[in-house]
Amino acid sequence: MTDALTKLDKLKAKKAELEAQIRSMHARETAKQRKADARRKIELGGLVLKAGLGQHDKGELLGGLLALASQIGSDANAKAAYKQAGDAALAGKK
Incomplete structure (x- = not known):
């Protein structure tokens, strides 16, 4: 046991x-x-x-982002243009 x-x-x-x-x-x-x-x-x-x-209000930012999300969700050209501009800004170009 x-x-x-x-x-x-x-x-x-x-x-x-x-x-x-x-x-x-x-x-x-x-x-x-x-x-x-x-x-x-x-x-x-x-x-x-x-x-x-x-410096913008959180509501303004969120509203703008929601509008952007709606736009790029249905417009491939806008999405590509925003990506190109964003990638250039991240790379330090204007």
């Missing part, structure tokens, strides 16, 4: 160890995703500033 209890205790300890590893891996992945999300938001905010729109 003691051998069975010892084996059971070892299995419980192993289970607890594996559960801790799972929690640790999950926490690392969550932190990694949060960091990537924060970086993306910072980059997008930087684009707003680079475009000279930092």
